[in-house]
Amino acid sequence: MPMTKTAWLFPGQGSQHPEMMADLLTAYPPAKARCEQAAAILGWSVIDCCGGRIGNLDQTLYTQPSLFLVESLLVDALKERGAKADFVAGHSLGEYVALYAAEVFDFETGLQLVQRRAALMNAAGGGKMVALIGFDREELQQAIARIPNVVLANDNHPGQVVISGLPEAVDALLAKIKVKRAVPLNVSGAFHSPFMAEAAATFATLLDECQFQEAVFPVLNNVEPEPTTDAALIKARLRSQMTGSVRWVDTCYALAAAGVTQALEIGPGNVLAGLVKRTTPEITVTGVATIASLESLV
Template sequence: MTKTAWVFPGQGSQALGMGMDLLELSEAKEKFVQAEEILGWSVSDICQNHEDKLARTLYTQPCLYVVETILADVIRKAEKPDLVAGHSLGEYIALYVAGVFEWAAGLRLVKRRAELMENAAGGKMAALIGFDKEQLDRILAETNDAVLANDNSSAQVVISGTPEAIESVLAQVKAKRKLPLNVSGAFHSPMMAEASAEFKNVLATVEFHQATVPVISNVEPVPTVEADILKQRLVKQMTGSVRWRETALALPEQGIERVVEIGPGNVLTGLIKRTASGLKLENVRSAAETELVRS
């Protein structure tokens, strides 16, 4: 039996029209209705008609959670993963799929997380592609208020911090491409400490169960099923770095041979391909593509 990991993308993978063919499925319709009751706005309306809102953290994160969890539930009728992981927001979908919390509880967590991150203004993030790692590590070590936020692959990272610190790093580091990100705050950095502290209190009110399959967390890419460990790692996630390169390297170490990225786009399979060779990579972005997995 081929050992399979399911991985779930986070903010930045959203696209207008995502998940809309899911509305043809009765079980999906129920989830969209339930989501509107929890959120106070319509996921399907945002995904179909409001590209500007879909790009805002406040809406992006709940929309991705709803679409990706529904896709995963459809696929689960035919197969089960042996391991799960998600990139930033995607970790919440991984935890739901692993049975760590109920669907509605997860959406409420994501809703509050999105609100806190939307309001954490004043920071800056930038992606670097084709850079010298040693040089970047040295510059970050010498620069206050700038950190490595996403270690995505050996060729792509995201830095986060105060606008002044990020500008300073960008001015010094050599890279093929330097791309400022259109986000409201310095996500995955110490600048999120206040939001993280408030979110820790929110997490304390939600019961976590032992995972049914191992979960690789962003801040500590070592698989576990222990509820307390998974919650502690999630507490750290808002201020900690997303260690996706190490997650990709851990997949073959865990005996994984096949990886299915569930959600819009193909960012994660692209990153995994650059980091861990020899894995069979698949994407499920729509109801139509769930048929490929289920056939």
């Protein structure tokens, strides 16, 4: 009998909600101390942010560190119960949790990187991102090739992508293609596009100072979804992530090709479960957002 292969998948921005911390605080004793550690690093409390007492959970500056904290706690709880992954991958911000899960860096390093990334992305203005649902892929790719200053930022599933770029270029593209639905995203900048180059260059200097370890589970990076455990390669790919595309469709295909038949979506919501189902229905995805959901698995 072939062994069942399992992937751990980590959602990114858009999955957050105010209740995502509640279960961990009541059902997972180490959560409180980890929240205090995070507050000392961040200068603000994720618990207070989720409770609406500080910041705005839907603002990049607060969303990314909050998600990193919640998802990393779920990873710790899974590992304490002896769970292991055959592969890990995360969507955009989720890639940082995947690297934490693979022990490429520790919690403190990961949170500091995420905080700096969030601040740089939050400060990047002048861009526009739009999710497209129901389109002709060839027509879209041809239009992107012809129109400067707009790129395919997120390839989420065969029928849903996100385009990113200068507002006038994004609008010009939308005028040229047939699309069932076009949904502007509530973001400050043109994320996952060449317009993040300045932020990415600043971030690269911080990345260079960080010590990365060999991954204990093979990682599929957003910009290059080819499994690797090599620390230098993982860092090089992460360096490209802010300006590169999130190749989630290719990630799903690579997992299926590697023999993965089940995956855990570790974090709030079920965004990734939906994307995987539409791309590789042979992979079953189970949500792990609470300690109870986690214990029913392990």
